[in-house]
Amino acid sequence: MTITSAQAPATTEPTLETLPVAVLCEERCHLGEGPSYDAARDTAWWFDILEKRLCEARLAGGAVTVHSLPFMASALAMVDDRRQLLLTENGLVLRDIAGGRLEPVADIEAGNPATRSNDGRVHPSGTFWISTMGRHAEREAGTIYAYRDGAVAPLFPGITIPNAICFSPDGTLGYFADTKANRLHRVRLDPATGLPLESPSVLRVHTGAGGFDGAVTDAEDLVWCAIWGGGRLEAYTPAGDLVRSVAVPARQTSCPVFVGPAFDRVLVTSAFENMDEAARAADPHHGKTFLLDIGVRGHAEPRVRLGGA
Structure with a gap:
């Protein structure tokens, strides 16, 4: 993967904000990740990766099904x-929502038992960016792929922990991070296909506690990224400037998504992976799933295009 340098971001850091937050789900996730929102059903979905669970939350009534x-x-x-x-x-596997029936669609690294899936998000064109990583976070074992119209193609290999996959609302920019390297990347895209038009550049290097994890964009082009180990969300401009920092009541904050009919709340997952008893006691909300009011609006998650669609 060829990386070029972007203009250095501003150095002034915003004050950490403490905003209204509610616990959406008290059920603790060993590794909560991958939240998404189905606006038609007002339903949020997320995974506990390590425990092989899919969580479903009907937001209007608050009911959660695992x-x-x-x-x-x-x-x-x-x-x-x-x-x-x-x-x-x-x-990739199709799932019938009503009955839970599963149907294989496409293999990804089927011959490599040392890797598993990780982050992913759908581009406005319907192309699904998906990723793999080593099961023990082996160095540079991961790859970001594009699934488009039934075909899987590699985009960016040699990533240790791929995360922060998200897109500008108009589809012209893509973002992703390597959590291990603590670098957030930006790449210019063809808005009609979601495929890169150039090599990625380094948008921002994270310093201090924690590292880049999952991310989502809002309606104004800000990138909202969970800081794993930092207990917060950070918002960056497309130029890489850090403009907001919002506290989340769990140290291992993992991924956000905008939810609600107006996309005006943020669901945030968390995890207790690799936390010993003392660490869990010091972080009483570890592994829970939260709803935050951050005062901005997001946008609907696009639907993925299957082959022949």
Whole structure:
């Protein structure tokens, strides 16, 4: 992967904000990740990767259902009103929402048992950016792929922990991070296909506690990124400037998504992976899932295009 340098971001750091927050789900996730939002049903979905669980929350009433899966899964895209496409350790799998029936769609690194799936998000064109990583975070074992119209193609290999996959609302910019290297990247895209037009550049290097994890963009082009180990969300401009920092009541904050009919709240997952008893006691909300009011609006998650769609 060829990386070029972007203009250095501003050095002035915003004050950490403490805003209204509610616990959406008290059920603790070993590794909560991959939240998405189905606006038609006012329903949020997220995974507990390591425990092979898919969580479903009806936001209007607050009811949460936990579905067991036969594999680890880490990201979800809506196909239509009946089906979801899951990114799993076995590749891409269709899931029937009503009955839970599973149907394999595409293998991803099927011959490499040392890797599993990780982050993913759908581009406005319907292309699904998906990723892999080493099961023990082996150095540069991960790759970001594009799934478009039934075909899987590699985009960026040699990533240790791919995260922060998200896109500008107009589809012209893509973002991703390597959590291990603590670098957030930006790349110019063809808005009609979601495919790169150039090599990525380094948008920002994280310093201090924690590292870049999952991310989502808002309606004004800001990138909202969870800081794993930092207990917060950070918002960056497309130029890489840090403009807001919002506290989350769990240290291992993992991924955000905008939810609600107006996309004016943020669901944030968290985890207790690799935390010993003392660390959990010091972080009483570890692994819970939260709703935050951050005072900005997001946008709907696009649906993924299957082959022949």
